[in-house]
Amino acid sequence: xxxxxxxxxxxxxxxxxxxxxxxxxxxxxxxxxxxxxxxxxxxxxxxxxxxxxxxxxxxxxxxxxxxxxxxxxxxxxxxxxxxxxxxxxxxxxxxxxxxxxxxxxxxxxxxxxxxxxxxxxxxxxxxxxxxxxxxxxxxxxxxxxxxxxxxxxxxxxxxxxxxxxxxxxxxxxxxxxxxxxxxxxxxxxxxxxxxxxxxxxxxxxxxxxxxxxxxxxxxxxxxxxxxxxxxxxxxxxxxxxxxxxxxxxxxxxxxxxxxxxxxxxxxxxxxxxxxxxxxxxxxxxxxxxxxxxxxxxxxxxxxxxxxxxxxxxxxxxxxxxxxxxxxxxxxxxxxxxxxxxxxxxxxxxxxxxxxxxxxxxxxxxxxxxxxxxxxxxxxxxxxxxxxxxxxxxxxxxxxxxxxxxxxxxxxxxxxxxxxx
Ligand SMILES: *Cc1c(COP(=O)(O)O)cnc(C)c1O
Numbered sequence: 496x497x498x499x500x501x502x503x504x505x506x507x508x509x510x511x512x513x514x515x516x517x518x519x520x521x522x523x524x525x526x527x528x529x530x531x532x533x534x535x536x537x538x539x540x541x542x543x544x545x546x547x548x549x550x551x552x553x554x555x556x557x558x559x560x561x562x563x564x565x566x567x568x569x570x571x572x573x574x575x576x577x578x579x580x581x582x583x584x585x586x587x588x589x590x591x592x593x594x595x596x597x598x599x600x601x602x603x604x605x606x607x608x609x610x611x612x613x614x615x616x617x618x619x620x621x622x623x624x625x626x627x628x629x630x631x632x633x634x635x636x637x638x639x640x641x642x643x644x645x646x647x648x649x650x651x652x653x654x655x656x657x658x659x660x661x662x663x664x665x666x667x668x669x670x671x672x673x674x675x676x677x678x679x680x681x682x683x684x685x686x687x688x689x690x691x692x693x694x695x696x697x698x699x700x701x702x703x704x705x706x707x708x709x710x711x712x713x714x715x716x717x718x719x720x721x722x723x724x725x726x727x728x729x730x731x732x733x734x735x736x737x738x739x740x741x742x743x744x745x746x747x748x749x750x751x752x753x754x755x756x757x758x759x760x761x762x763x764x765x766x767x768x769x770x771x772x773x774x775x776x777x778x779x780x781x782x783x784x785x786x787x788x789x790x791x792x793x794x795x796x797x798x799x800x801x802x803x804x805x806x807x808x809x810x811x812x813x814x815x816x817x818x819x820x821x822x823x824x825x826x827x828x829x830x831x832x833x834x835x836x837x838x839x840x841x842x843x844x845x846x847x848x849x850x851x852x853x854x855x856x857x858x859x860x861x862x863x864x865x866x867x868x869x870x871x872x873x874x875x876x877x878x879x880x881x882x883x884x885x886x887x888x889x890x891x892x893x894x895x896x897x898x899x900x901x902x903x904x905x906x907x908x909x910x911x912x913x914x915x
Contacts, residue, residue, distance in 0.1 A: 514640055519543065522858075522877050529865040539890075539898040542871040544685065544840055545751050546889035551812060554749045555805040561796035562753070562789065571792035577780040579606025579757075579791055586795035587757045591740060594728050597763045605758045605776065606794075608786045609751070610715040610743040613758040615641055616783060617711055617739050620775045621676035622647050629670055629678035631662070633686050633843060633878035633885075635713065638679055647676065651879060656833040656843075660689035664702045671706045677739070678708055680729060683716040686878050686885040687843050688817065688836025690724040693731075700732030709737040709766075715756075716746050718806065721814035722837025730761035737762040744797065746840070747806070754786045755794060813840065813888070816895055820888040823899040829906035830884075840889035843875070846882045852911045857882045863909070868901040 515521025523542045530538050546552040565571050571580075578584070585601040592598045607613040618641045621628065627648035630638050634651070642649050650670045654660040667678060680699060683690045691699075703710050712729035720726045729738045743756030760767070760776070767773060785791070817836040824832045829851065830844040846857055854860045857874035861884070864870050875883030888895060 510644060517636065517877060518640060519636060519873060519877055522874065523871060526861055526865045526871050529862055530869045530871070531866060534869050536869045536901075538869045538871065539894050539901070540871040541887045541890060541895070541898050542873040542885070544746070544887060544889070546840065546887070547749055547751065549889075549891040549894065551891060552749050552809075552889065555801050557800050557802065557805070558744070558748055558750060558793070558797045561793035561800070564796070565789045565792035568792070571787075571789035573788055575606070575785060575788040575791055577783075577785065578777070579604070579785055580788065580794075583791040583794040586798045587759065590798045591728070591730065591742075591759055591761075594726075595730050595733075595761070599730075599759055599761065603760045603762075605780060606785050606791055607743075607756045607758055608754040608784075609745055609756040610713065610741050611637055611756070612754075612783070612785075613741040613743070613756050614638060614711075614713070616758055616776070616779050617677075617741070618642055618645050618647060620772070620779050623676070625674050626676040627672070627674050628676050629667060629708075631679060631681060633875065633880040633883070634679070635681060635685055636877055636879075639879075648674075650675075652678070654684075654687060654689070656687075656845075659691075659834055660684055660687040660843075661691065661695050662699055664698060667702055668706065671708060675706065675708050677711045678703060679711045679713060681713040682729065683714075683720055683726065683838030684841075685716065685839050686841045686873075687834060688839050688841050688888075689834060690720045690722055690726065690838035692724050693727050696727055696729060697732055697735075700729070700735040703736035709739060711739045711741065713741050715741065715743055716839040717742055718747055719810065719813060719840070720838040721810045721817065722835075724837060726838070730759075733761035734764045737764070737766045744794075747809075748797065748801070749809070753790050755790050756786075816888040816890065816892065817842070819892065820886065820895055820899060823896065823903075824886075827899075827903050827906055829910070830902070836888065840887055841885050842888060843880070844884050844886060846875075846884060848882055850911055851906075851909050854909055857884060860884070864902070864905050867908075868905050870898050870901045870905075872902075 584604040588599040622645035632651040738761040740759040745751035821835040873885040
């Protein structure tokens with residue numbers, strides 16, 4: 496064959512096509528493209544879960560210095576072991592054990608590239624043929640996308656909006672069968688801002704025990720709570736049902752770009768003894784690669800030396816933002832917010848579509864809002880909740896107030912009554 500005539504028959508994995516239409520980042524990018532750049536108003540983004548671009552949401556100096564020191568020490572230019580540096584695993588085990596009635600050891604902890612990577616790994620581990628998984632609705636769409644890619648059947652259970660977004664446990668019981676690999680519990684909650692009580696979490700664990708399924712506890716918002724319920728880790732109840740605890744420094748330490756997370760196995764009753772889970776997890780870490788070694792090297796310092804004031808300042812800030820967002824939303828009858836957020840960085844509102852003249856659904860609302868008000872919100876369909884919206888309140892107060900004001904002007908302008 497002549498040069499240039501060769502036919503490269505390369506085809507990609509078509510399962511990957513179209514994923515950005517339903518992924519948080521894909522939808523937000525599409526909405527941002529709809530913002531008129533020549534508009535006077537600056538764009539405000541209350542659609543994603545990364546407040547680090549707002550002043551007042553900077554990580555602690557303790558963490559910054561720990562990374563610099565680790566880097567300069569020249570001790571961490573090497574590859575780390577696949578499951579993470581022993582010192583980092585030990586530090587995370589120690590950190591998580593502070594809130595548990597038993598002690599985790601370093602061997603129970605695996606270091607991952609953020610919590611998203613921990614999700615990816617645990618779903619790879621559980622993806623045996625025929626497996627299904629129970630996911631919350633509304634939920635975090637990364638689980639759906641990863642489960643789909645790993646060909647795990649997805650079964651959604653509802654969070655109940657007028658019961659503080661608690662889990663519908665009757666439904667969980669009805670959905671589970673012998674092929675159910677796990678149920679996912681996100682607490683504190685994204686996207687609802689809910690924080691579950693000790694009693695509810697205990698009931699969740701008892702249900703999992705009854706069904707004989709482990710719990711994947713996504714605790715990436717651990718301790719980011721500011722309501723009446725304190726944060727209680729699911730691992731407290733791990734003697735009832737084994738728990739995979741997923742976390743990272745992305746949210747509590749405001750360092751999502753550092754890509755440092757973990758997957759911890761909480762199984763004090765040794766329910767996993769004699770089965771293959773441990774070996775599958777070990778095997779999985781042979782075919783993935785973890786975060787940079789110097790970030791891992793900084794983890795003991797970060798977890799041990801961050802001052803309490805850093806955490807309490809962030810929680811006070813989030814509490815103030817949540818309160819203002821909630822009360823300003825109460826003044827917008829086109830929206831209904833069932834729960835004043837008590838944790839995380841988000842709240843959910845229902846769009847009262849019947850009150851609008853020309854808004855077809857949640858995506859239509861968000862597209863027009865981007866175009867007319869340069870404000871970006873996340874449409875609920877992305878989280879399985881059509882005609883709802885997720886609003887991030889972790890933002891600078893002025894941007895938050897301005898943003899919610901823009902929602903109100905938009906609603907007034909598109910109101911059914913305004914047309915007459
Ligand atoms: C942000 C988030 C993650 C991902 O966390 P990273 O550490 O940035 O990978 C996982 N789960 C939930 C519920 C999140 O909100």
